[in-house]
Amino acid sequence: MNQITDQGLIYACSAIGAALAMLGSGFGPALGQGYAAGKGAEAVGRNPGARGEIMTTMLLGQAVAETTGLYGLVVALILMFVKPFG
């Protein structure tokens, strides 16, 4: 274990942290967006005439749900490329 430098340990932990950030923040928005898309498909099936309006509402909701995932992405990117601890 003596060959691991402090710098290397910090980089390794940053990479693990970035992966964990993406794991958590990828999971939630994926569930939310899939649920919204399923409900949107259901609504179009029930009322095909309102397709355009349902589409915009669904996309807006999905984009808002995606925000948390993007925050996680920003954290992961900072850990990977800005290297705040190394």
Added chain:
Amino acid sequence: MQMLLCSAGPELDFYIKGVFSYELFGQKLWITTTHLSMFAVSLALLILGIVVNRTMKKTKEVPSGLQNMIEFAIEFLENLIHGNMKNGDGFLCYVGTVFLFVLTSNLSGLFGLRPPTADYGVTFAIGLTTFFIIQITGIRAKRMGHFKALFEPVFLLFPINLVGEIAVPISLSMRLFANLLGGTIIVALWYALMPLLLQLGLPSFLHAYLDVFSGCIQTYVLCMLTTVYIDDKM
């Protein structure tokens, strides 16, 4: 990670690069690639404006060609604004400007530029402008009631309401920035890490999804949220 970046070599470029530096008030400032691509985007929009002005001076009863497209775009923006706002007159200028600028910026990745919206400075400026427009609209509509709304429904909720107000520009700008930066990084990684054979043609799918689809959706969402937030204060 370090090894991955090393093996990618110098051709991995999604960073903002300084092009040339100058001194102002003792500060060292840089003209970066963001400035250059923003200049290109502004130039394109300026030329578009001149051409549109020329075209619309001799409008025809039955539109064709460019006039058709302009009428479609204006109608689209008006639908977006009036669909979300009770009293949306006068906001077409701001929302339309932001829409055109952000859309052109997002699509500029297709032309080999680094999208200006993949720089947090640019998106945060848009977010701050929207924030001030929201607050000024609120003050004009409700006078002191705008500030009293921070203490509703209970006095104790003031900190939460305050954070909710301040989160608006951050969430608006962060959403756009992270989307564009993620797309830029994925495309740059593909070009840097894949062998030459896979760089021909295949990235067009990435560009189609990340630049065109994602860029258009994010532009639409940004403008829609702007109108929704402004309408909330009216």
